[in-house]
Each structure stands twice: as C-alpha cells, then as structure tokens.
Amino acid sequence: MRIVSTDHKVIGLQYLFTSLVFLLVGFLFILLIRYQLAYPGAPLPLIGRWLPEALAPGGVMQPDFYTQLVAMHGTTMVFLGVVPLAVGAFGNYLLPLMVGAPDMAFPRLNALSYWLYLAGGIVMFSGFFLPGGAAGSGWTSYPPLADIAPAGQTAWLFGMFFLILSSLVGSINTIVTILQLRAPGLTMMRLPIFVWTQLVTAFLLLLAFPPLQGAAVLQLMDRLAGTSFFLPSGLVVSGDPIAATGGGSPILWQHLFWFLAHPEVYVLILPAFGIVSEVIANATRKPLAGYRAMVGGMLFMGFMSFLVWAHHMFLTGMGPTMSGFFQVTTMIISVPSVIFVTTLLLSLYGGSIRFTVPALFALAFLPMFGIGGLTGLPLGLAAADIPLHDTYYVVGHFHYVVAPGTLFALFAGVYYWFPKVTGRRMNDLLGKVHFWGSLIGMNGIFLPMFIQGLAGVNRRLYDGGRTYTSGLGIAHTYSGQWWAAVLLGAAQLFFMVNLFWSLRRGARTDANPWRATTLEWTTTSPPPAHNFATPPSAHRGPYDYSTPGMAEDFTPQSQAPAASQS
C-alpha cells in the first residue's frame, strides 16, 4: 500500500488512524487535567518527573501548563480528532460506496486534504517545543490574550491555516461527489441519511470556515507585523502599556470566531446523527420514521446555524436588541434537533431491536445527546446564560453533546462498518465492556460538572476554584471525576485491543453481515479497487426493511423490482 494514495478507502483509513491517535492524545491531556483538579499541588504520578522543569517543577503542574493543556485539549478534540474522524474518515471511506461511485470526484485533492490535515496537526503540536510552550489561550483563542501570548499561539494559527485549507478542499470534494457521482436511480430522496448529513456538513465547512481563516490572518498580522486589529487602545499588560497603536476590537475576533464555531457545532453533531440513523434503521429492522422530516430538519438546521453565533457572546454586553435576536434564533434552531431525536425515538417504537455493539452505542447516543441538548436551552437565553456562562455548567453541556453524544455515534460507526473495511467482525464481549465502561466513565466525569457549575465554580481555574468560597463546597467532587476518567481510559484499552486484534484475528464474515440495505453492502468486504465490479444502480429508498411479501427482512437498494406483479 502506497503511503501517498489517491484511493478514497486508503485516505479514509489514514484519516481514521490519525484522528484516533489525536483523540487519544487529547484524552491523555484530560487525565493530567483531571488529576490536577482532584489533587492540586500534588506531583503528577508516573509522568511527573519526565516533564520539563518549566512546565511542572518537581512534577507539580504550573498554571501555564494547565492552560496549555486545556487549550490544546479543546483544539485537538474538535479540529484534529472528532471532525477528521466524522468527516475525513467516515465521509471518505463511505460516501463513494454509499452513492455507488468508483472514488471521490477529485482523488488527488482528496489526498491533498489528508496531508494538509496531518501537517496542520504537526505544526500545531510543534508549539510544545517552542519557548513558552503550546497555545494556551483556549480553543477559542480570544484576543487580547492570544495576541500577546508566547510563540505557541503562532504555531496554533499556522496549524489552523492548514486545517482550514484541508477542510475547504475536502468539503468541495464531498459535495461534488454526492451531487455528481450518484449511481443511476439514486435520486436525492433515496440517499441514505448519512449521505445527507455529510452533504449539509460539507456546506457548513465550506461557508463557515473562511471567515475564521480571515480572522486567523488578522491575528497573525497582530502577532507578527505589529498591527492592532484586535488590540484596544490603552491596553496595559503587567503594568506596562503595550507598544501597538491600538484602536482595534477584541469583540471582532469573537464575531469572526463564532461565525465559524457555531456551525462547527453542527459539523460535530450532524455526521453523528447520520451514523446513528443508519445503525438504528438496521438494528430495528424497519424503515426510519420520518425520512422527509429528517432531511428537511437538517437543511433548516444548516441554514439556521449561520444565524445564532452571538449566543456565545451574551457576556460582551451587546444589548437587549442584539441578544433578543440571537435568543429567538437559538430557540428556533433547537426545533430541528428535536425533530431528529424524536424521529429516531419513534423509529424504535414497534421494532424488534438487535442489541449489537453498534446498536448499544447508537441507542445510548439518544439520551446522552438529549441531556446535552436540553441543558443547552438555558444557555440560549441571556438571563440564564450570564450567571452560568463562565462556569462548569457550560463545560458539562457541550461535553454531553460531543463526548457521549458524537463520540458514541462514531464508535457505533467503527463497530458497524468494521466488517465492511476488513471482512471481519470486532469482538462482541470486548465491545460491550468498552461500551459500559465508556458510558459510566463519561457520565461520572460530566454529570458533576452541572453541580459544580450551579455552585458557581469558574471553569478556567487550575486549582478547581479552591481559592473561592463557591469552590470549597464542591472541591471533594473532583476526585470522583478523576476516577471516572481512569475508568474511561481503561475502557478505551478494550477498544484498542479489540481494534488491532480483530484486524488480524476477528471472525470472518460475508459481504453483508448486518443484512443491511444501502449500496455499500452490495460490493465485497473489503471492497475491491474502484469499489464495484459492475456499477450499481438504485431502485428503491435506503431503508426497505421488513417489506411485507419479501422473502428476506431487508431489500437492498440495488435490487430491481420484480418484472411483473400480475
């Protein structure tokens, strides 16, 4: 297998393994963070003495190192882990197979997008070796702090530049592949939900990322050319007035950043919806309830996601007119999410559910995403958001959406399509241990955050708020979260062992072990070069399960209707 390949299946697997490594690194940062919050001032176990003296003298974490870990955890998980896994890996590997195409529309651009992504990740992580360490201004990189931060922030910006180029190239490729390379008969309303979610996601990446690219250029100019796009007049740092002319606006960065980063939330969640839909339709052996409602809902969601960004900025004092507008749009955008979850719940009704490992992850996604979504509603209203915004409540809210939400869906996808990629199945017992360990571990970490947040603990303190009265009452809850993180990490060991063991030793299966309907299952597992021996065509919708009068409980999309019914 060539390292630089233009085959979408190879690129998909490159994305898969690279993003899994980044997810693991992002999780290891969390182990350090959780230990620090549980036992501030205690030397970090095992790795403490290997850390450089400047970051952790005697193995004791310093505040600077803590902020670097938090910033790099967020950036790594969002931009290097979850999105490349959801869009790069699943999108690349599955889209051409699901639409019946030999490859992506632009194979060489596809390879370019992977290598730009890898370069972006490496450049960003190179910050750890620069004086002052990696970027430490949060994954949001708010100025003026980010403008005056050490050199790691410059590495962050250059890394982001590569990542945005990568996602630009990738999203064009995705849209053209879906619209242009659909097999004969595969009309838009016959596309699997997963393909629809990737299409809407690609449009969000295409249109929302460029303003952040522009903002990153402006911040680079501030840092390297001495401009003041984001530096206000009269800024004093450590008692000294800064040298720049000032006159800029820190709020401008927030607008440009959140114009990307709110659609980015839907980039994180939409592919997860897609995977869960495929798995649930398959596990319940019946058509999804409300296919049209789902498609309409996600198109509406994609459009609305460009009109809600400033609900992240109620604390900037934007005034009641502005916040009124963004509160209304925010309440409106919760409707399509509810449509999605409701249709999936209704799809379960009356089904004889197969509780396979992918189905367990997909089913757990629903209540977990439900908690994440419903706890978000108070944050969409300025009156409730202002006291909650800087507390752990917000951290709990979005982690429920992204961790036991999106990540669970991605795990479901790995277990579900593993037989497609390898012709083998992953081990069921190891998979179930992975599932239950992850479910308990994640809830053990994130549930206490709501309590900590409602107690008023600020989410940015490296000692967990013990210097404040509000933090003292809940300080004991951190050690439980540390042990939950250990459990979560232990559960991932079962996943890693399962993944690598099953690659070589997993039980062999036929081409379609789940008895699924969509086009990717009509070719061999693993698929040959250029995917299909004969180009497929579609004759029906994507979820023809348990059709009355058929011999099997599934009818593949490629199966032509009987010549004559009479």
Add this chain to the structure above:
Amino acid sequence: MIPYTVERRADTGVSNVTMGIWLFLASEVMLFGGLFSAYALLRVSATAWPNGRDVLSLAFGATNTVILFVMTGLAWRARSAATAAAARRGLLFASLLAIAFLAVKSAEYSDEIGRGLLPKVNTFLAMYFTLTGLHALHVICGLVANLWAIVGLARVGDQMTLGRVRALALYWAFVDIVWMIIFVLMYLT
C-alpha cells in the same frame, strides 16, 4: 473512470470541475466577505481614518486595475476559444499580465515601505497590507494554476484542458472583482 470529469451530468447540468470551482468561489466570497466586514466594523469605530487618496499612490493602484481588467478579459476570451491550443495561448498572455500586476504591486510596496508606511503604523495601513497581500497571494496561486493548465495540455488532452480554462476564467473574474472592491475601499475613499 470517474464519471463527469469533462462531460455534463444531465440532472445537475454541470461537470465536476465546474461545480467544484463554483463551490470554491462561494467559500472565497465568505473569506473576503468576512474581511470586508472586519474593515467596515473597524472603520466605523475608528477615531481617525485617513482617506486612501492622501496616503496611497493612485497611479500604482489605477495601473494595476487596468492590468487586471485586461487580463480578466483575456482569460474570459480563452474560455470560449474554439480549440485547446487557442485557449492555452490566451491563458499564456493572461499569465504575462498577472506577472505584470505582481511587478507593479512589488514596486508599490517597496515605495510605501520606503516612505515608512508599515502595517503597524495604523489600522488603515494594516487593513491595506492584509487585503492587498491576500489578494496578491490569490494572483500568485492563480498563476501557478495557469501554468499547470498550460503545461498539462499535452498530458490530459483537449477536453480536460478546456474545462480547466473555463474554471480558471471564473477564478480570474473573481480575483478581479475582489480587486475592484479593494481599490474602492482602500484607494478611493
């Protein structure tokens, strides 16, 4: 092997390349749209904002406006050329003008830097260098793409090359439009 690389798909009405370039331009609109919004926000909230005519050299700017305009015309003519060889010739002349644009732009930059007009002096100049620099980067990337289409003719054949020239003509028209906006925002007001 991959369908619709040169021919149109019946239900979408376009080839892959055409759809790809339009999507790319949509994202470019968002990039410059974001930057122009930043310009508007910074300008209205600034305590002092010079008139571009008093700071920058209108002669340089106007020359480059004419050069880009003619170049886009050439690229656009190449778009409807009868043969790939003719299209390639048109693209070659357009590329020479793009190089002329960059030469004028470099002369202008060195003149400004010689007069002490640096990005850090004020937000007007910061915006000027950022916008024109990013625009010049687009001209450079377009030049590379031009050369790639010119050299590629022998390898990929007539139909593919004509498709590439059509996409490039759209790109150059976009680069020209962005320049017109920058010219008005920075040099004239």
